[in-house]
Amino acid sequence: MIRDSFALLGEYTGMAWQSIIAHKMRSILTTLGILIGVTTIITIWTTIQGLNTYIGSVLSDIGNSVVYVEKYPWVIKGDFWKYRNRKNIGWREYEAIRRHSRLARAVTPQVVASRVAAYDDKKLEQVAVLGTTESFTETGSVTPESGRFFTGADIRNKARLTVLGAQLAEELFKKSNPLGKRIRIGDMKYKVIGVLERQGDFFGQSRDNFAIVPIGTFRNVYGQQRGLQIAVLAATSAELEDLKEELRGILRQTRKVPAADEDDFAINQMDQLTGFYEDATATLYAIIFIIAAISLLVGGIGITNIxxxxxxxxxxxxxxxxxxxxxxxNILSQFLMEAIALSSIGGVAGILIGLLAGSLILSLLKVTGGVDFSAIFVGFGFSAFVGVVSGFYPAYKAATMNPIDSLRYE
Amino acid sequence: MLIDIRALSKKYLLGTVRVLALNEISLSIERNEYVAIMGPSGSGKSTLMNIIGCLDVPTSGSYTLNGQAVASLSDDELATIRNKEIGFVFQTFNLLPRADALHNVELPLIYKGVPKAERRIIARETLEKVGLGDRMDHKPNELSGGQRQRVAIARALVNNPSIILADEPTGNLDSTTGEEIMKLFADLNAAGNTIIVVTHEEEIARKSKRIIRLRDGRIVSDETVEHEAAV
Known part of the structure; x- marks a missing residue:
């Protein structure tokens, strides 16, 4: 019986098509619900898949064995004021971690400000200035493309030297060689000793538009009071959890946190961002699932009706x-195929529109990277499933009709 | 014996009334016979036709068609028998309106599982046999009543069935066209086909070779028709 209907598959498809063509308008209206449902699914599916791939590739660049000691956690839940009243993270904490941590391979203090950068008659507003130490190459996983990074001596001497991000170097110097030139950052002049490798964009924002100076120089110029961010690289990624515990101990002691109180600092990690992102997409998935389910249900009822x-x-x-x-x-298969064909028309149109819309959204978000074509299977599967479910009752009714009565039907 | 019916009864419920449509009838028909079944409405002739055509099963009694007992078969088994043994011709033609003549004739072959190319050839030959070789790609609404009935006859013939079962085949045709269709049946019978025509018109029944008359679910006469002057 199954082989029977397989051999006749072509026939049923032909019959279905004839019947749909004979009632064009009716068929289009019927399949509209499916079209909307599948378009929704595919648009969001394409967008999320695109974002996943993109964010995954960017985050893996950033490195997962680094934790950041800061005043604020990256994902704030609840009362912002609770965090705001905390003491800043300062030089004392940095020194304590550097001296006492046994699981850290590198400890890097970082402090950021925004200043005007200028060279010759070229002037750029709002350039990020990062004050740090020589170990930034390890915790920030950056490498100079040309020239060199700071040495320990440069840092200790609070030298008036700077290393530029690729984007900033390009904008200030165009095609000429920046090495050895003097640029102005804020009110101070620095000699360029290196340019870093390009890191690329993140949602259209350049990650290469900054200048690095020795942290001592930064503090002399821009003030001591500014809070620090301390990046700590674990000796091995397996020891990351142990490292966090060790840091907590050191920090609580240094900051004299009473035993009963909670931490008054945050130890941030890339996981938090991916976790936040995953929570957000899970909600999005739930929303599309509901929208799609409703429109597919309505579409399915339309198909049953017609x-x-x-x-x-x-x-x-x-x-x-x-x-x-x-x-x-034979009769069951014929009508089932007609229902499947009907909903697949909406499905195919929905896949096309959804892929287009998804790509458009991704390009507006400036997310690069390909469109995931697994969406095609999802869309096709959904519409065929709706076709089968909604077509079954009418097809069954047709299949069990009495031939004598139906031949006489007026 | 092609058809062997013994003590066959058919009862059914019409609302709350039990109707005895066929009352213990026995009947046999040989291969290559040309039989007319006659009777006024309510005589049971339609019920008998439905049972002979394997569209319905009797309440009691036996029916053997071409050596096979069909009284107790399932719906799907009956469908297979109809496909193989019976060619139906209806008063209202019952052609698929959106399909051309060729495709209409192919229909029984589809359910027999004949491959497409072969189907085309057989359907073409059959349409030529009924004189419609030049109308194969016409849809039913592009054909005259007589031509439509010829398409239906070609569809009935295409599977080489044991019986052609025609239910009032001239009922929707003018008398000249009706004559032509009856001539076609006579030719088909002469070529070896077994034909059973159900009708209430004496004139149509007279074209057959044997007339079986029904009244109130019983056979009241079974006579051979004398054809004096051949045309």
Missing amino acids: MMVSVTERTREIGLRKAVGAKKN
Whole structure:
């Protein structure tokens, strides 16, 4: 029986197509619900898949064995003021970690300000200035593309030297060689000793538009009071959790946190961002699932309805097909195929529109990287499933009609 | 014996009334016979036709078609028998309106599982046999009543069935066209086909070779028709 219907698959498809063509307007209106449902699914699916790939590739650049000691956690839940009243993280904490941590391979203090950068007659507003130490190459996983990074001596001497991000170097110097030139950052002049490798964009924001100076120089110029961010690289990524515990101990002691109180600092990690992102996408998934389910349900009911009409209209045809030898299964398959074809039209159109819309959203978000074509299977699977479910009752009704009565039907 | 019916009864419920449509009838028909079944409405002739055509099963009694007992078969088994043994011709033609003549004739072959290319050839030959070789790609609404009935006859013939079962085949045709269709049946019978025509018109029944008359679910006469002057 199953082999039977397989051999006749081509016939059923042809019959379905003929019937749909014969009622173009009715078919289009019927499949509209499916179209909307599948478009929704595919648009969001494409967008999220694109974001996942993109964010995954960017985050893996940043490195997962580094934790950041800061005043604020990266994802704030609840009362912002609780965090605001905390003491800044300062030089004392940095020194304590550097001296006492046994699991840290590198400890890097970082402090950031925004200043005007200028060279010759070229002037750029709002350039990020990062004050740090020589170990930034390890914790920040950056490498100079040309020239060199700071040495320990440069840092200790609070030298008036700077290393530039690739984007900033390009904008200030165009094609000329920046090495050895003097640029102005804020009110101070620095000699360029290196340019870093390009890191690329993140959602259209350049990650290469900054200048690095020795932290001592930064503090002399821009003030001591500014809070620090301390990046700590674990000796091995397996020891990351142990490292966090060790840091907590050191910090609580240094900051004299009473035993009963909670931490008054945050130890941040990339996981938090990915976790936050995953929570956000899970919500998004739940929302599309509901929207799609509703429109597919409505679309499915539309298909059931129109298939009931189609079966009634063709009662005599069904009687005749049975008279000349069609079995129940033949009739069932014929009408089931018609329902599947009907919903697949909406499905295919929805896939196309959804892929276009998804790519458009990704390009507006400045997310690069390809579109994930697994969405095609999702869309096709959904519409075929709706076709089968919504077509089953009318098809079953057709299949079990009595041939004598249906041949006489007026 | 092609058809062997013994003590066959059919009862059914019409609302709350039990109707005895066929009352213990026995009947046999040989291969290559040309039989007319006659009777006024309510005589049971339609019920008998439905049972002979394997569209319905009797309440009691036996029916053997071409050596096979069909009284107790399932719906799907009956469908297979109809496909193989019976060619139906209806008063209202019952063609698929959106399909051309060729495709209409192919229909029984589809359910027999004949491959497409082969189907085309057989359907073409059959349409030529009924004189419609030049109308194969016409849809039913592009054909005259007589031509439509010829398409239906070609569809009935295409599977080489044991019986052609025609239910009032001239009922929707004018008398000249009706004559032509009856001539076609006579030719088909002469070529070896077994034909059973159900009708209430004496004139149509007279074209057959044997007339079986029903009244109130019983056979009241079974006579051979004398054809004096051949046309």
